[in-house]
Amino acid sequence: MKLILKGIPASPGIAEGKARIFMPGTNNMSFNDGEILVTTLTDPSMVQAMIKAVAIVTDIGGITSHPAILSREMGIPCIVNTKGATKKIKNGMKIKIDGNKGEIYALD
Amino acid sequence: MPWIKDFSKGTFSLFAGNVLEGLQPLDFYHFNPLWYDLWISKISEVIDKLDLENKPYKEIKQLLPNPSNIRAILIKIIPAYKGLKNKNKEELKKVTNFFARMLLESCKDDPFAIKSNPFHNKEELEELLHKIELKQANPEIARSIGRIITATGSLVHGLYNDVVTDFGWDVYGPYKIKIENKEYSLLIRSFVNLSPKELWPNKFLPNINKIEMFTLYENVDWEIKCVGCHTIPIKGSPVEGLRKWAVLVDNKPIEKEKILEITNEISQKAEDIYKEIRKMSLDKIKEKVMLQECYQTKMLFDAAKVDWKPDKEMLARITKKPLLKNIVPHGKMVTTLKEYEEEFGIKQFAKEILNVKI
Numbered sequence: 001m002k003l004i005l006k007g008i009p010a011s012p013g014i015a016e017g018k019a020r021i022f023m024p025g026t027n028n029m030s031f032n033d034g035e036i037l038v039t040t041l042t043d044p045s046m047v048q049a050m051i052k053a054v055a056i057v058t059d060i061g062g063i064t065s066h067p068a069i070l071s072r073e074m075g076i077p078c079i080v081n082t083k084g085a086t087k088k089i090k091n092g093m094k095i096k097i098d099g100n101k102g103e104i105y106a107l108d
Numbered sequence: 109m110p111w112i113k114d115f116s117k118g119t120f121s122l123f124a125g126n127v128l129e130g131l132q133p134l135d136f137y138h139f140n141p142l143w144y145d146l147w148i149s150k151i152s153e154v155i156d157k158l159d160l161e162n163k164p165y166k167e168i169k170q171l172l173p174n175p176s177n178i179r180a181i182l183i184k185i186i187p188a189y190k191g192l193k194n195k196n197k198e199e200l201k202k203v204t205n206f207f208a209r210m211l212l213e214s215c216k217d218d219p220f221a222i223k224s225n226p227f228h229n230k231e232e233l234e235e236l237l238h239k240i241e242l243k244q245a246n247p248e249i250a251r252s253i254g255r256i257i258t259a260t261g262s263l264v265h266g267l268y269n270d271v272v273t274d275f276g277w278d279v280y281g282p283y284k285i286k287i288e289n290k291e292y293s294l295l296i297r298s299f300v301n302l303s304p305k306e307l308w309p310n311k312f313l314p315n316i317n318k319i320e321m322f323t324l325y326e327n328v329d330w331e332i333k334c335v336g337c338h339t340i341p342i343k344g345s346p347v348e349g350l351r352k353w354a355v356l357v358d359n360k361p362i363e364k365e366k367i368l369e370i371t372n373e374i375s376q377k378a379e380d381i382y383k384e385i386r387k388m389s390l391d392k393i394k395e396k397v398m399l400q401e402c403y404q405t406k407m408l409f410d411a412a413k414v415d416w417k418p419d420k421e422m423l424a425r426i427t428k429k430p431l432l433k434n435i436v437p438h439g440k441m442v443t444t445l446k447e448y449e450e451e452f453g454i455k456q457f458a459k460e461i462l463n464v465k466i
Binding site for chain 2: 012024025028043044045046047048050051062063064066069070072073074075
């Protein structure tokens, strides 16, 4: 397990799963239950993917941004302001999210 | 009325630890000053026409948006001040003092939501809880409620954008209540005006206009920071700690099976509406944002028989005009209250408009 990225911890909890790089306009139906949603910043067009995600990671945003607020409501971990998760994390990569510390680990 | 200090403390929590890069779909801090002086002038006219300076909150509450939305109006007017084309100090003082007084009267214990949004008094809470039937919760229900909040919150973000989110979304509490000798923390999540026909064609609107959620937690402490959508658990797990719940859709209670159905309907609408926003040109987005802003005071304007919609002069201020620059800091994380008061023009507004030194 290797620490690959840090950001602002925005919703507590720990989750593991496959990373899914998800940008505005991506078909929500292609998002699978149990995946970790990795994006620049969530927006309402992604809501159907968000409610299936086990965790959310974003490049930008703060503790009161859209993904942070909604992750807390769903009780799933969220890390924001990683400044580059969508570049460092690859689609399908198995990762661990520590929403308490704001740390992202590669599990592969 | 020295409200600006508490305003500053309450709103600081909105920006502390944030970088202003994520405003969707438009950076309204650099947009609003292009035309806000004209809107403020119209609000001032309405205040005079209805003699609102002499009316208590309880007499006019049906004409006002919810408390978080009133805070959001102030959050935008005050930083916009330094960028306004015409700085009519008398109008700015009248309008901001009016909205601040409405908060002082409607949420007496924490008007600017430094930690909470106490909109109901004890008697009102008792009456509300008497009317609803609370059901036993479990983690599965808690997750379902989290998902319907996510879906409805996202719909609100589409209907009203980040610009006036609070018009459709407020959260009240946390209230400490006792049922059968057990102490709970109660949150009332209120999603209203989910079907604004004046803003969107029917195909983007859900069949539902109002969703209210009553959730009672044990061993979970919450804070509401400035606006209801910024409700933060500071101790305990909302999923593990949810004990009782009720969800009302257009004033009727629904069962847990119905939550999923409504979540799916609402999330599809949220997706559709935001895709539509993404297709808009910058000028169309600017027009929509201006319309959404003006919509917040529609009920007041209607009562005064003043057209609430943007007029030609307001539209001319924004059409094919670039956004302003350097009104509030971009790319910089605001970390101290002092820094916030300076960078967001609160100190300047307090001194020049309210004659208060902070």
